[in-house]
Amino acid sequence: MKDLDTIVPLVKVAMPAREKLMPALEKVLYGGFIAEGEPVYEFERQFAAKFELGEILATSSGTGALHIALLLAGAGHEKEVISTSMTAEPTNTAILQTGAIPVFADVDPDTGNLDPASVKRAINDKTAAIVVVHYAGYPADMKQLRELADASGIQLVEDCAHALGARYADQPIGTWGDSAIFSFQAIKHMTTIDGGALVLHDKSQMERARRLRWFGLSKGVARTEVNITEGGYKYNMNNVAATIGLMQLSNLDEMIQSHKQNGQFFDSAFEPVAGIKPAKILAGTEPSYWIYTLLTDCSKDVIRCLNDNGVAASKLHRPNHLHSVFACPKTSLGGVEQFYDKLVHIPCGWWVDAVARDKIAELLKKG
Ligand SMILES: Cc1ncc(COP(=O)(O)O)c(C=O)c1O
Known part of the structure; x- marks a missing residue:
């Protein structure tokens, strides 16, 4: 068996320097506020600014962010979502979570990314959305997919889990879709142990997305007075993950x-x-x-x-x-x-x- 230290791994966890991370972690861990709070909102502001995304919601995972994005796009029972087979499974299990059926369009054999002509053939009355993955970090054909989505009145959801920092036509990845998600899972470009981000083009959907992120509740309204009108999930990021995220942003x-x-x-x-x-x-x-x-x-x-x-x-x-x-x-x-x-x-x-x-x-x- 080879010594693991001598192998060049395919993926590797990136952590900020111990001397920077540990004092910040100690402060948050023993500070009395470890659930969603100011570090999460500060991470949202800094991440959004760095990648020119306007405003984002930080989540507990990329899958959680994708689930919310799909619900906002209208995915659900008796609906279809056009997707790619050439991806990590959560892209497609998130579609199942909404009750919709993933319909696999083909990919360009030279890129592994969705082939717009195949996507076009898959669009029908049941289609709620197209999920496009920038597989392995290589941007997909966003101009054509954007045009297709606009012409058909369906939503384009970007799964950018592999593609943090990639650009298309001099615009950051994540700015082409009606929504986009990022993953901060262990082995991505950047990790918060687990975590994700949701980007929404239509900012009027932000409040609903925020409620879906946290059981359907609204933050800032007394728990005894709040009224849940739509069931949500436990998809919010916590302050510990956000503290790691903030440290990661610096390098x-x-x-x-x-x-x-x-x-x-x-x-x-x-x-x-x-x-x-x-x-x-x-x-x-x-x-x-x-x-x-x-x-x-x-x-x-x-x-x-x-x-x-x-x-x-x-x-x-x-x-x-x-x-x-x-x-x-x-x-x-x-x-x-x-x-x-x-x-x-x-x-x-x-x-x-x-x-x-x-x-x-x-x-x-x-x-
Ligand atoms: C393409 C793709 N989409 C979505 C996800 C889900 O992200 P997370 O693991 O943060 O839930 C992953 C993560 O493995 C992924 O690779």
Whole structure:
């Protein structure tokens, strides 16, 4: 067995420096206010400002944020939500949570992201929303999806769980949809242990979203006087998670930048290599390379070669339409099949230093 310390992992938890984090954590943990309060609201303000998102709601998870976004988009019983199979499962289990049916559109086999032509074919009278994932941190075709959603009068929900810091047409990811969500789960660009953020384009929905985040109750109204008119959930962020989030924000630029620099390094290094190609990057977009995506006809061999040489590499997720819970294992998605067959994810985050990235490039050049 290989010594874990010598392996370049595919994903890694990023924590702020102990000397900065511990005093802040101690203060909040013993300060008497650990539930939702001022640190949460301060985190919301700072995160929204940093990523030009206007106003956000911090949540206990990305899944919770997505559940609220979908409810606000009108997803529910007898409704359909067009989604992608090429994602982590919570994108689609959140659709099930609303009572709606996920309908899988196909993906572009060069990017792994939703193919707008396939989405167009899936739209019908029952469609409440399109959920678009910027898979692995590579922005999807937001212009075309935005146009489709507008033309059909349906909502566009951006799942940005992999794509913090990515840009599309010089706008931050998360500003194209009617709503968007981010995840701060353990291994994302930024973690609050667990946590998420909900972005809403229509700010008039903010108050309903706030109530849905906390049982249907309104903060600031006496518990003995408040009247719940719509049942909500326990999706609010707590002060401890928010304190970690606030500490993370101070060196997040650097961290995201190293994902981007490593990703761009691999893009140039692999371009001339026969037999492998980087995932396609749409013109005018800037991926944030949560993990690096390359495509090759011999994906199993490439994964084996990297693993044997101390570099974690894998396909990471299972195409979601194959899960029987979504009741469509026979759905034919040629783009997903092609993409998944060729897919290899390799590490490219802040922990991949110059030595590790040269080693990865050399291994793949040797073939
Ligand atoms: C694409 C995608 N969407 C949604 C989620 C859900 O986020 P969370 O784990 O914060 O609930 C994840 C997390 O794994 C994800 O990768």
